[in-house]
Amino acid sequence: MSLRTARRPSTLAQPRRTRQALLVLLQGQKGEKLPTESYKSHLLSSQDGPGHGECDVFIAPDGNVREVLCYDYGFRSGFGRLYQGGDGEIPKGFFALGWENYRKEFKQLRRSFRYNEYSDIRNLNPPTTFLGRLSASAGKKVVGGLAALDRQLEDWSVLPRLTPQPVPADIAGEDGEMHNDRQEIRSRLRDLQLDDELVWKREEAREASPEWVKAPWFIQAFYILLCWGLDKLYAGRPLQRFWFLETVARMPYFSYISMLHLYESLGWWRAGAELRRIHFAEEWNELHHLQIMESLGGDQYWVDRFLAQHAAVFYYWTVVLFFAISPSWAYTFSELVEGHATDTYDEFVAQNADKLKALPPPRVALEYYMAGDLYLFDELQTTGTDPKRRPSCNSLYDVFRNIADDEREHVKTMTACRDYSIVDDLARKKLTSKEPTLPKGATPVSSTTASLVK
Ligand SMILES: [Fe+2]
Ligand SMILES: [Fe+2]
Structure with a gap:
């Protein structure tokens, strides 16, 4: 598909009115919609990326123009991301890909203590207790020691010379430093807050509701450990916290799909095939949440990537084990984690509403909510309360609300899934969502007959 290219000037420093006027210009003098080539979205200027002080705009399938967050702050780029690499690309072999990633991350590991990303984390999350101060001070010494060792190995030519992470050419100013606009958006993103205490209050309110089902003690303990770890490691860093949460949150869906595949391969159980489809749609949804957090800079620190990705592997196998023993245990655990995610996002939206409303959505959110595979999106709504959710996506506020x-x-x-009522939900959804297409002149059968035939 060929994309038309155009740019809008960076409008962050301009008043909102000017920004609206610009969009009206792009949409046409009388507000008419831009023509679209088939049912496809367009990211204007996506061919060569935004230049200095210029940002992309997104044309939704309905022809409306949407602002896009000017820059992508993610660590990954190209084939490490969806919508940046080619669609359906085949990866290299396991060892080649692993080696490539190891080299990339090893350099980032060295940079993490040579240019001390840990002090940045400490500034965002300063220790408040005696124990916290003690461990921060010990950590500082370890980082200092590793940095000195790295410098020494470099001097002995054991390790190659290390340079700071360069600012990508398309977003750097003439002095090679980060462009002002990019810094401004980044500082606005870093200014977003999340109060853990208020998240726990929401959690307590949910626990008091009649629908709450108490999980077995070992599941509860594992869940509390996960939440406690998130609170401690990510206080003052909500976007990194969300990135960690999304990295692990999609693992259960991989686990369920793996187990259902196994049962089908062994010839034990095929009735779960429908479930596989739903779990895939859920995983696809989580993948987009994850990429949204990446585009906002949630994966910038080496230490966060290391922790989240290793936790994800551990989490995957734990859920596989739970599912193998009792699917109900596995689903109960996921129910807890998803509930915690809901409370966390609800609280974040409530605390940062105005700041979020002033920022446009990132590209990946527009691709997913405005132009994505709506068949997969509809698969998510299994309980039939709102089977055709079509959320808006005009600002970062809408993105987090969604x-x-x-x-x-x-x-x-x-x-x-935990209480097995999904079977009835799916049957009901099938009956209500499908209008039967009858041959000309055919008489519709009654619903009773239809059920019997089925
Ligand atoms: Fe999510
Ligand atoms: Fe989720």
């Missing part, structure tokens, strides 16, 4: 609503859908589906 994510919170998606998490709510995940909770409902996990509850329905």
